[in-house]
Amino acid sequence: METRALGAVALGMLLSGAACGGEDGGGDDFALAGGSGATVVDRTATAYTHQIATLDPDTLATAHAGNGQFAFEWELPQLGPRFNNNACVNCHTGNGRGLDEVGANVLTGSQGLVRVSLGSGAGTPDAPGGPVPVPDFGLQLQDHAELGSQEVNLALTWVEMPGTLGDGATYSLRAPHMAITTPDGLAFRADALTSFRQPPAVFGLGLLNAVTDATILAEEDPEDTDGDGISGHANRVWDVASASTVVGRFGAKANQSTLGQQIAGAFANDIGVTNTMFPDPTGATEIGDVSIAAVATFLTTITVPAPAPATAASRAGRALFTSLGCAGCHAPTLITGAAAIPALANQTIHPYTDLLVHDMGAGLADGRPDFLATGTEWRTAPLWGLGLVQVVAPDAGFLHDGRARTPEEAILWHGGEAAAARTAYAALARSDRDALLAFLASL
Ligand code: HEC
Numbered sequence: 315m316e317t318r319a320l321g322a323v324a325l326g327m328l329l330s331g332a333a334c335g336g337e338d339g340g341g342d343d344f345a346l347a348g349g350s351g352a353t354v355v356d357r358t359a360t361a362y363t364h365q366i367a368t369l370d371p372d373t374l375a376t377a378h379a380g381n382g383q384f385a386f387e388w389e390l391p392q393l394g395p396r397f398n399n400n401a402c403v404n405c406h407t408g409n410g411r412g413l414d415e416v417g418a419n420v421l422t423g424s425q426g427l428v429r430v431s432l433g434s435g436a437g438t439p440d441a442p443g444g445p446v447p448v449p450d451f452g453l454q455l456q457d458h459a460e461l462g463s464q465e466v467n468l469a470l471t472w473v474e475m476p477g478t479l480g481d482g483a484t485y486s487l488r489a490p491h492m493a494i495t496t497p498d499g500l501a502f503r504a505d506a507l508t509s510f511r512q513p514p515a516v517f518g519l520g521l522l523n524a525v526t527d528a529t530i531l532a533e534e535d536p537e538d539t540d541g542d543g544i545s546g547h548a549n550r551v552w553d554v555a556s557a558s559t560v561v562g563r564f565g566a567k568a569n570q571s572t573l574g575q576q577i578a579g580a581f582a583n584d585i586g587v588t589n590t591m592f593p594d595p596t597g598a599t600e601i602g603d604v605s606i607a608a609v610a611t612f613l614t615t616i617t618v619p620a621p622a623p624a625t626a627a628s629r630a631g632r633a634l635f636t637s638l639g640c641a642g643c644h645a646p647t648l649i650t651g652a653a654a655i656p657a658l659a660n661q662t663i664h665p666y667t668d669l670l671v672h673d674m675g676a677g678l679a680d681g682r683p684d685f686l687a688t689g690t691e692w693r694t695a696p697l698w699g700l701g702l703v704q705v706v707a708p709d710a711g712f713l714h715d716g717r718a719r720t721p722e723e724a725i726l727w728h729g730g731e732a733a734a735a736r737t738a739y740a741a742l743a744r745s746d747r748d749a750l751l752a753f754l755a756s757l
C-alpha cells in the first residue's frame with residue numbers, strides 16, 4: 315500500500331470563495347466544506363490526500379516529512395513487540411477509512427482493532443477518570459506480534475437482521491460478533507469490556523482541532539432543555555501533555571484530547587513504537603517528538619473535499635436532513651477559532667458534527683465506557699466527505715465498526731437520542747428516502 319504524493323495538485327484545485335456563491339441558501343456557502351482555505355475540489359480516490367495550498371514552505375516541508383512517517387513501514391526492533399499493523403497508512407489508506415478486517419491471516423496486520431478495559435472499580439485507571447486497563451493486556455488488544463505469539467486471536471462474524479420500512483421495502487442490517495481467544499485457544503476473560511473499531515478517515519482534523527471548547531460546549535444540552543429528545547454532552551478526557559482534564563475531540567468516543575496525543579498513542583499502541591508521551595516501562599522511546607509533530611502537521615493540513623454540485627434531489631434531501639432532526643447532532647456549520655495556520659483560523663466549516671457524544675441506543679452500544687462517554691454513547695460522526703468513503707476505500711463500511719454497508723444501513727442503526735430521526739426516516743416515501751441519500755452522497 316502506498317501513500318500519495320502531496321501538494322502541487324491541490325493548488326489549482328482549491329476553491330476560491332468568490333467562484334462559488336452560497337447557492338444552497340441560508341447565507342452559508344456549503345461548497346466550502348473546509349472553509350475558504352482548506353477545501354479542495356476532488357471527488358476521486360485521491361480526495362482526502364491534498365494539503366492546504368497556501369502553506370508556507372517550511373510548514374509544507376514539515377507536512378511532507380510527516381507524510382513520510384505516516385507511510386513508513388516499521389520493522390524490528392522498533393515495531394512491536396506486539397502491534398496491530400506496521401504503518402499508519404496501512405490502516406488509513408489514502409487517508410481514508412480502513413477495513414474491518416482482523417486476524418492473523420491478514421499479512422501486514424489488521425486494520426480494525428479492539429479496545430478493552432475492566433469495569434470502573436476493578437482496578438486503577440491509567441489516566442485520571444479513564445478506563446481501567448486489563449492486567450497484561452492494557453487498553454487495546456494487539457493481534458500481531460513479531461516475537462513470540464500475538465496476545466489474542468480475533469475472528470469477526472456477522473449476523474443478518476432483516477427488517478421492513480414503512481412502505482414495505484425490506485432491508486437487512488448485519489450485527490458484528492467478535493470472538494476473542496488467547497493463543498492457547500481459551501476464551502478471553504469474560505469480565506473484560508471490549509469494543510471493536512474500524513479506522514476512520516483522517517482529513518479535516520486541523521479544522522476540528524481549531525473548533526474552540528466554548529463552541530463545543532455551547533452545543534451541549536445534557537438535560538434536553540429544548541425538548542428535542544437530544545441531550546449530547548462533551549467527553550472530558552485526560553490530556554497527557556498538560557496533565558489536566560480537557561474536552562475530548564478525537565476517536566469514536568471523543569476520548570482523545572489533541573491530534574498530537576492521538577498520534578503518539580497510535581504509534582505506541584497500534585504499531586508498538588514508543589515515544590515521550592507513551593514510553594515503554596523503562597522510559598525508552600523509539601520515535602522522537604519532532605517526527606510525531608511532523609505527522610501532526612501532515613494531518614492538520616489535509617483539506618476537506620468540496621461537496622458535489624447541488625441537484626434538485628440533494629437540495630430536497632438537505633431540507634429533510636434538517637426536518638427529520640439529523641442536524642440536531644450532525645451540526646451542518648461550525649466556526650473555528652484561532653489557529654497557527656491561517657487557513658484553519660476563524661473558518662466557517664460544514665463538518666456535520668457537534669463533536670459531542672450521544673446515547674445511540676442498545677443496538678450500537680459497546681458497553682465499554684471511556685471517560686464520560688458511557689457504553690451507549692458515541693461521538694457524532696462527521697459527515698463531510700461521506701459520499702467519497704467508498705470511492706477512496708471501496709470495501710469500507712460506515713459507523714464505528716464498519717457494520718453498515720451503506721449510509722442507509724447506518725441511519726437504520728440509529729437509536730437512543732436518534733430514535734425519532736430513525737423512525738421518521740423509516741416512515742418516508744421512497745422518493746424522499748432517495749433524496750436524503752442523494753444529499754448524503756453529495757457530501
Ligand atoms: C491497526 C490499524 C491502525 C493503525 C496502524 C493506525 N490507526 Fe489510526 N485509527 C485506527 C482506528 C481503529 C481508529 C479509531 C479509534 C477509536 O475510535 O478509538 C483510529 C483513529 C485515528 C485518528 C482519529 C481520527 C478521528 O476522526 O477521530 C487519527 C488522527 C489517527 N488514527 C491517526 C493515526 C496515525 C498518525 C497512525 C500512525 C502512527 C495511526 N493512526 C495508525 C486504526 C489504526
Ligand code: HEC
Nearest residue numbers: 639640643672692693694695712713714721724731732735
Ligand atoms: C442523537 C444524535 C444523532 C442524530 C439525531 C442523528 N445522528 Fe447520525 N450519527 C450519530 C452518531 C453518534 C453517529 C456515530 C455512531 C457510530 O459510529 O456508531 C452517527 C453516524 C451516522 C452515519 C454514519 C457516518 C459514518 O461516518 O460512518 C450516517 C450516514 C448518519 N449518522 C446519518 C444520519 C442521518 C441521515 C440522520 C437523520 C435521519 C442522523 N444521522 C441522525 C448521531 C446522530
